[in-house]
Amino acid sequence: MRVFSGVQPTGNIHLGNYLGALKQFVELQEEGDCIYCIVDMHAITLPQDAKQLRESILDVAALYMAVGIDPKRSIVFVQSEVSGHAELGWILACNSYTGELSRMTQFKQKSKERESAPTGLFVYPVLMAADILLYDTDVVPVGNDQKQHIELTRDIALRINNTYGETFVVPDGRFLKTGARVMALDDPTSKMSKSAENAHSRISLTDDPAKIKKSIMKATTDSEGSVRFDAAEKPGVSNLLSIYSAMSGKSIPELEKYYEGSGYGAFKKDLVDVVVEGLRPIQERFAEIRGSEQLIRDLKDGAERANAIAEPVLKRVKERFGLGL
Numbered sequence: 001m002r003v004f005s006g007v008q009p010t011g012n013i014h015l016g017n018y019l020g021a022l023k024q025f026v027e028l029q030e031e032g033d034c035i036y037c038i039v040d041m042h043a044i045t046l047p048q049d050a051k052q053l054r055e056s057i058l059d060v061a062a063l064y065m066a067v068g069i070d071p072k073r074s075i076v077f078v079q080s081e082v083s084g085h086a087e088l089g090w091i092l093a094c095n096s097y098t099g100e101l102s103r104m105t106q107f108k109q110k111s112k113e114r115e116s117a118p119t120g121l122f123v124y125p126v127l128m129a130a131d132i133l134l135y136d137t138d139v140v141p142v143g144n145d146q147k148q149h150i151e152l153t154r155d156i157a158l159r160i161n162n163t164y165g166e167t168f169v170v171p172d173g174r175f176l177k178t179g180a181r182v183m184a185l186d187d188p189t190s191k192m193s194k195s196a197e198n199a200h201s202r203i204s205l206t207d208d209p210a211k212i213k214k215s216i217m218k219a220t221t222d223s224e225g226s227v228r229f230d231a232a233e234k235p236g237v238s239n240l241l242s243i244y245s246a247m248s249g250k251s252i253p254e255l256e257k258y259y260e261g262s263g264y265g266a267f268k269k270d271l272v273d274v275v276v277e278g279l280r281p282i283q284e285r286f287a288e289i290r291g292s293e294q295l296i297r298d299l300k301d302g303a304e305r306a307n308a309i310a311e312p313v314l315k316r317v318k319e320r321f322g323l324g325l
Ligand code: AQP
Pocket: 006, 007, 008, 009, 010, 015, 016, 017, 018, 019, 020, 021, 141, 142, 143, 144, 145, 146, 179, 180, 181, 182, 183, 191, 192, 193, 194, 195, 196
């Protein structure tokens, strides 16, 4: 089973990325052949500071390894180091339609905040399809917010297979039950995001205990005062319960029972401890890996190994389309 997924280096990985995607990345190493990418070309669909982007690429790579991705067992690399992504992206762009891309909710959300949206933001899902199809991927572990993009990838692959003959493996998304959609702490109706303006809307994996405490204690709840899961009526408390459950391994009913009769204060304080202790070993490993020269060596080696898989796939696609000599 070939597994592929990626994270954008648009800031530090947060609990949503971790619980929705990265935890699966680590687990899947037991089951398949895993390729994990730092998708820097996706990051530039919105303006980035070049110096900051380079740092973020290395931060995300070190965080991948700090949460338990083994760069020897899996392939870890930076997207722009393998040119096949851009090449295949163009071929897929010629086989996708503006109508289907206009329906992507992520594009609608991100473009509505600006006067004029970059073309790259519009074709982002096509590049994502190329990332996945370039490696004959079977399974794509992602958060729920990526469901629509995975569907589009499947549609494009099937369309090309039907028109040009068997060209691509048609991949499946893999979504978790708990953590698949972690919501913002300040607004539990929108997802936790790296690029949201309010830093207290998220918990980054590298946040120190004081920041974690402040963000959780400020988190939006409700006036009812009872710790119970009800995503529609109590989205804030339900989000905190999901985070608590995913970080501690305790079930939501177990937590509801434990906090029966106690207010939000005690619940939030315990959640602070669970998150701080859960992130401590990751932060210790991150500090070691981020400063090491081995990190760059692992990424270079990863790009070579990724390229060795991508090249024959791209050759096959070009042959099907009659491209080149
Ligand atoms: N809130 C979330 N809950 C669960 N999973 C999430 N993911 C993102 N946010 C949540 C999953 O994390 C992986 C990497 O996401 P990404 O960096 O490629 O892009 P994104 O989904 O756009 O993430 P952000 O954090 O919201 O970044 P910005 O702010 O830059 O757009 C994906 O598998 C995603 O599903």
